[in-house]
Amino acid sequence: MPDLEISIADRTFLVTCQAGEEPFLLAAAKMLDDEAGPLQAKVGRLPEVRMLLMAGLMLADRTATLEEDLRRTKARIAEMERLLKQTGVADPSAVAQPSVAVLSHIAAKAEDLADRLDALVN
Numbered sequence: 001m002p003d004l005e006i007s008i009a010d011r012t013f014l015v016t017c018q019a020g021e022e023p024f025l026l027a028a029a030k031m032l033d034d035e036a037g038p039l040q041a042k043v044g045r046l047p048e049v050r051m052l053l054m055a056g057l058m059l060a061d062r063t064a065t066l067e068e069d070l071r072r073t074k075a076r077i078a079e080m081e082r083l084l085k086q087t088g089v090a091d092p093s094a095v096a097q098p099s100v101a102v103l104s105h106i107a108a109k110a111e112d113l114a115d116r117l118d119a120l121v122n
Contacts, residue, residue, distance in 0.1 A: 004029075009036035009051055035059055 001016050006029035017025045036055035040046060046054070 006033075008033045008055070009040045011048060011051075031059060032056070 002019060002022055003014055003016050004022060004025055006013050006015055006026065008029060015025060015029075032052070032055050035058045036051055039054055039058070040051060
């Protein structure tokens with residue numbers, strides 16, 4: 001198991017993780033450091049345990065907010081899918097297909113007109 005040295009609010013910690021998890025641990029440590037740094041700057045030097053607790057609680061609060069946003073977004077998507085099914089559209093991606101074909105046709109016509117105009121000018 002690899003040992004990593006991480007820095008949180010200018011304090012160094014040696015942490016062990018599973019092989020291959022190093023990038024995730026470093027990313028998590030950066031998130032914690034991003035919370036602890038401003039906290040320490042605002043409050044001053046805190047005891048290590050308190051600083052880590054406060055930074056962890058701030059991250060937990062942010063995570064709870066994101067989870068609630070995700071829950072609401074999933075509910076909204078489910079409602080939109082329900083409404084699509086009521087209109088008889090079984091596959092929402094099928095709605096986009098005709099639009100893509102129409103836009104491709106319009107783009108081809110525009111390119112043809114541009115080529116003709118270019119030939120007239122030159």
